[in-house]
Amino acid sequence: MSLANGRAYLAIPGPSVMPDAVLQAMHRPSPNIYEGELHDLTYSLFPDLKSIAGTAHNVAIYIGNGHAAWEAALANVLNRGDTVLVLATGRFCVGWGEMATGLGVNVQTIDYGDKDSVDLDQLATTLRADTDHKIKAVLAVHVDTSTSVKNDVPGMRHVLDMVEHPALLMVDCIASFGCDRFEMDAWGVDVMVTACQKGLMTPAGISFVYFNEKANAARGDCVTGYWDWRPRINPEVYYMNFYGTAPTHHLYGLRAALDMILAEGIEAVWARHATLAQAVWAAFDVWSVPGGIGLNIADPEHRSHAVTSCFAESPEGDRLRNWCEHQAGLTLGIGLGRTPADAYFRIGHMGHVNAHMIMGVLGTIEAGLKALDIPHGDGALSAAATVIAKATRGGA
Structure with a gap:
């Protein structure tokens, strides 16, 4: 059995998710x-x-x-x-x-x-x-x-x-x-x-x-x-x-x-990406335990708001990535140019992404960690949700 049937989510660091408005604009005669x-x-x-x-x-x-x-x-x-x-x-x-x-x-x-x-x-x-x-x-x-x-x-x-x-x-x-x-x-x-x-x-x-x-x-x-x-x-x-x-x-x-x-405004676009990236990092801060997964860049000041590179014990990075794609419909990026390649994976959070999409990515990764018995800390989704809640508190 696979739970991947349904609309797939391409969470690689480009090509990114394409908005319906973009696809519709292109669907026209020459x-x-x-x-x-x-x-x-x-x-x-x-x-x-x-x-x-x-x-x-x-x-x-x-x-x-x-x-x-x-x-x-x-x-x-x-x-x-x-x-x-x-x-x-x-x-x-x-x-x-x-x-x-x-x-x-x-x-x-x-x-x-x-x-x-x-x-x-x-x-x-x-x-x-x-x-x-x-x-x-x-x-x-x-x-x-x-x-x-x-x-x-x-x-x-x-x-x-x-x-x-x-x-x-x-x-x-x-x-x-x-x-x-x-x-x-x-x-x-x-x-x-x-x-x-x-x-x-x-x-x-x-x-x-x-x-x-x-x-x-x-x-x-x-x-x-x-x-x-x-x-x-x-x-x-x-x-x-x-x-x-x-x-x-x-x-x-x-x-x-x-x-x-x-229409969103470039300052708002940058702020949205910053909050969603921080939600990803908050989840990894909780998940990261010896022998488990972690973030490639230690200093948050030097982490991108567009993509997050992650690692696990070899070959757990590839195992987790394959589980997410084939069992849950979530495609993560490969460990491009990294050694060992099967230890690394990447999450793209760029462009047409919002809070529920990122929470879905994180929830799927946590399910994969559990299914594959990869060591991880508990409470990651709550930590990510807290970041999003704090950034939007008081909003309609």
């Missing part, structure tokens, strides 16, 4: 790509994308996943033979650095492991030692989806300014955008990359590169016609927004998703 409604809708997206990112600068849309945005960002600002500094706090910043290597860029990496955030003092020491300013860009991940660590992006800008280093600050916000607070201009970020399938609640397939005038002036020789962001932000004709046919149905879905975010 539009005229040459004039009319699609053009108006497309140009309505840019100011709202900028507003959510907290920038008055530029954003280009690419048809591709987050890796496409990585390459576009690198190609537009770097020359072959340039050096970048990669601040690795998990699999994804390492991957961005590997892509830079493939473009003929020299990569210098500081690896902080899988459980720690960027050490700003070490960053300052490294940048001070670069007296010839060979480092052209610092690559960092705001939230690494594999580890769920959240890095101090404003702190990185402070370090760059303090040591008077001219390197571009380039930040991956693929996991965090629309979930964890991010303010591009106020935080001094030169280039930011993100994608549509997480906090933006749209099916995977489009990504975004944000950049300021300093980054735009750093034109490198890695860029080719398709990746060049300059025609995309000043298109002579509509198709240059995408260097070809528009991702038509994604644009309709994205418009609906942005409308939902703006």
Whole structure:
């Protein structure tokens, strides 16, 4: 017997749950790509994308996943033979650095492991030692989806300014955008990359590169016609927004998703994600006992509000994840890039999520712990409910 029949819940850290409004907006015939409604809708997206990112600068849309945005960002600002500094706090910043290597860029990496955030003092020491300013860009991940660590992006800008280093600050916000607070201009970020399938609640397939005038002036020789962001932000004709046919149905879905975010208000969206993440952490604080499960990131200040990386004794992480999916209809994320992989799993709490969904995730995990005889403390659901009750006390 299985209790998984019924509507499944995809609680992986992207693609995230898609709202009915997004799906309905996309359920339509192909539009005229040459004039009319699609053009108006497309140009309505840019100011709202900028507003959510907290920038008055530029954003280009690419048809591709987050890796496409990585390459576009690198190609537009770097020359072959340039050096970048990669601040690795998990699999994804390492991957961005590997892509830079493939473009003929020299990569210098500081690896902080899988459980720690960027050490700003070490960053300052490294940048001070670069007296010839060979480092052209610092690559960092705001939230690494594999580890769920959240890095101090404003702190990185402070370090760059303090040591008077001219390197571009380039930040991956693929996991965090629309979930964890991010303010591009106020935080001094030169280039930011993100994608549509997480906090933006749209099916995977489009990504975004944000950049300021300093980054735009750093034109490198890695860029080719398709990746060049300059025609995309000043298109002579509509198709240059995408260097070809528009991702038509994604644009309709994205418009609906942005409308939902703006109606709620970005501050309220960030607050909702913070409360739901804290509910998850409260449950794990109670569950965590020797030989049981626990949180990957010890310091709450460095935990993401979008994704939580968890561990158990090997192979209990995989056993619990498989039980949740096949016995209860809840899909959790795999231990991506972790060793041993069967000890780790991840919970996505990003985008279109609310209190009853998160309580359902936690209740299902607790049922799995009991069914599999994995050691755990009692009272986790009560602890999570208390977080939610406290955040909403007095609300109608």
